[in-house]
Amino acid sequence: MFIVSLSYIAPLSDIDALLEQHVAWLRQGYASGLLLASGRKTPRTGGVILARGERAELEALLARDPFAVAGLARYEITEFHASMSAPELDCLRNI
Template identity: 60%
Template structure:
């Protein structure tokens, strides 16, 4: 499993201009079951994506297709981890 953070490096107005395409990209990867959760950071300085993947290189290729990456609007950082404990109801995360 991976935690992906996106940190905006351009003004929010530029981010907003590409938000529709970014959301369409997110939806494609929810449909493929690659993404588990995503949302804005608070305060709004970027976003976070929880991704299931056993292949970092494949995930990096998907992330490179994000309009925010393609237009150099955000820095993308990836942390890989193995869930060993979960809250009740989230046990499925341990097998990802």
């Protein structure tokens, strides 16, 4: 499993201009089965994505994010294997 940390490197007005396209891109990622969860950071300096699959496949997906294409965000990918979880998240231990 992967944690992707997006950090905005452009003004929020630039981010907001592409937000609808970014959400459409996220939907494609969920439909492909790669994305597990996503959301904004608080304060609004970027976002976080939980993903699964192969790293190369994830990197290819991230490169197509409208924020990446426009040079508005930086992405940090951390791979991890959940060895413990709350009962309602046990399914994450097999990813």
